[in-house]
Amino acid sequence: MSARRPSASERAASRRTVVAFLVSAAGAVGFAVTYAVGGDTRWEGVCLAVAFAGLAVGLAIWGRRLVPVDGYVEEHEGFAPPPTEQAMTAAVLAAPDSPVRRRGLVAALGLALSALGAAALFPLRSLLPFGRADPLQARRDTPWGPGVRLVTADGRPLRLQDVPAGTAVGIFPEGHLDTGDGPAFAVRLDPERFSRPPSAGHVNGLVVYSLLCTHAGCPVRIYLKGTGQVLCPCHQSSFDLLADARPVAGPAARALPGLPIEVGPDGFLRATGDFTVPPGAGFWSSP
């Protein structure tokens, strides 16, 4: 519109903008080529980054050097509408209608809507598992029970001598390798060293405890055999197996639940009941 010729700085800026856009185009082509020849995550990322960075630089120079920046003012009307406006709106809302009293209508409408709202909550029940015990009972129960054999991660039943001293062996209830609350571990300890007898008892020093930390439910996978302690890798709670798995450090407050075991007639280890208390993190009705 104006007959003004571009100044030297404007010409330089436009040159740099063009160069930036060319670089961007080169980056895009580079991405396409990288993808086409087999794709390498790093080169794809770099090419796309170059493409967008070129675009960004070009647009930024354009927006800063070649068009008017700053120096404009727009008035601000404020948000309190003039009283007349408010009165007019109120008048529209209170437009005349039938002389029937509104209160009865509104009350009935309110009743209908609340009933609908309440009814709409019912299908939410379907999100809970049907046909099983209520969540609290399900939370308490585990697959363990009298006669359930102890198996290892690959499903093999366990004999007493399969647990060498100095290692913690992961234990599952037979037939339930994937349940969340079943995992336990077996450790062979020297009964002489027990500072507090295991509440679930032991078989020749072999004790079995739930694997789930009583703090937030992570598996306590780290066994420090010298001290007879297990450590949770999530929040560093540690439990002393020599003292009935009481928490000794970290944020856990309750002992690991023990599993009562015996040697079955077939020579394999089996549980004589469920854990002493529900395993995992605490909840409202945990005993």
Added chain:
Amino acid sequence: MITGRLAQALDDRLRLSPITRRALVKVFPDHWSFMLGEIALYSFIALILTGVYLTFFFDASSADRVYRGAYAPLDGATTSAAYASTVRLSWDVRAGLLIRQTHHWAALVFVAAIVLHLARVFFTGAFRKPRELNWLIGVTMLTLALANGFTGYSLPDDLLSGLGLRIITSVVESIPLVGAWLVSLALGGEFPSDEMIPRIFVAHVLLVPAVLVALVSLHMGILVRQKHSQFPGPGRTEHNVVGSRLWPSYTLRTLALFAWVLAVLFALGGLIQINPVWLYGPFEPAQSTAPAQPDWYVAWGDGALRLFPPLEFRVAGHLVPAPFFPGVVLGGLTFLVLYAWPFVERLRTGDRRQHHLLDRPRDHPVRMGIGVAALTFYAVLTVAAGDDIIARLLRVPIYDLLSVFQVLVLVLPILAGALAFLTARALHRGGAAGVGELTRADLRRAAHRSPHPPEGEGEPETPALDRPGERIELWPEGDLWRWRYRDEARHLVIGGNRALRSEEEAISASRLAYPRVDRVVVPGPPPAPPPGPIRAALRRWGRAAAVGSLLLAALVEKRRDRRERERVDGPTPPEPAEEAPTGDGRT
């Protein structure tokens, strides 16, 4: 022009030109800190784009599936379909890993930008009336961003995210009365349920993003309606917005920012490995990895879980387990305070006026102190989430470090808050330009209770009255009128953002923007085009260019003289067309 015709056609049917005109000249104030929200918006767009791509390859199911593909250690392994498809997406789908890593990085940047934006809004008091509504929406979007970050992190069904999900489940379970029911309702059973992954997937790709999109639109709609707040400065009042117009300057620059965000995200996604789920292995209830750290934005919760002492109690025989306090109470309190802050502050200060000019952070030492203390608290918690790694690096016993953190998390926020409070007060009272210029006297004065009555309450909203040289200039331009604000003392000229139909309209617009400034009508277009506060560099270049062009002109003139002389000497008459000095005349 095709675009011109199309615009004409649309305008003929929708009468868009009046709206468009107003929209295009909308003024946005310029400040770097106003870009933080934009970065959040653009990372959100990047999240949607990359996320949609990922859904084509991700299989949200816990069903068994055999992985066969390029990642040899897992080739032939039976895992959940979610895990197997994630590994396939990373190793066998071309560009899949780039998009997946970019998606994850974008999530981290998204939350980071939101948090920084929140801090900016907090410390500048931008949440005050009339912007409380947008504050509430913003805090809601932060919670949704956290939720969606966590659900997305959980989807691959790998060992690390499975542990995270288990911890969150335990935290929810700790809620009195309803905890176990809530977990069951959300997961359709006990923790590692088969419905878990599909439900999280629906929440992650549909429910939460839909609400986020709605809230983002609302957030920006309100922003446009209320106009952006601005920092105080010459020519800026409670009744105007000074800055760049939406078209073309602001549009170009915000698109540049969009491209920058994408460039950084793709560079991160391509070059820096994130969440290599194939190394963690699939989730198994009896397995765990160490060290186990979550994404940065939930680390504060993890840190709190680590630091909170093993305190539990029973209510009428019912257990309130330890994770309830650092998990549920702290999280709930955090967002409760965030939601309530604008109203608490209004109650405390009794300030019910509308504010469109921002505070400088130093203007409110109490707010500054509380804000810095809170940030320090969450920063310590975040660092504490890595205590096992720090202990290994420093070779100190983990439980000693834990005790140190337990002290730090209580002491450090108080110290940092007090320091921030005093610094802000010293800056506010002493008038030093920055922290580096503070003198001992400033600090001493800050330590005392208000030495002089608080001035600054009811500060003048407009530039001081009776300042000589401040005026509004109006002039006709064809049928239209334009106006501008001029401050002679500061060499400041700010142009009205649009042409108006009549002198009256121009007067009323300028009166709204500058209520108590004299108006004069200047004849014709004013001497210089409205330049705004000219950047020094630009001016220097301009001057250099002017000198250069003068020289050039002299040179050209000289050459033309010579040519003319030659022509006079020669037989042919001069052709006028060749002498046109600029290229404008041609075609």
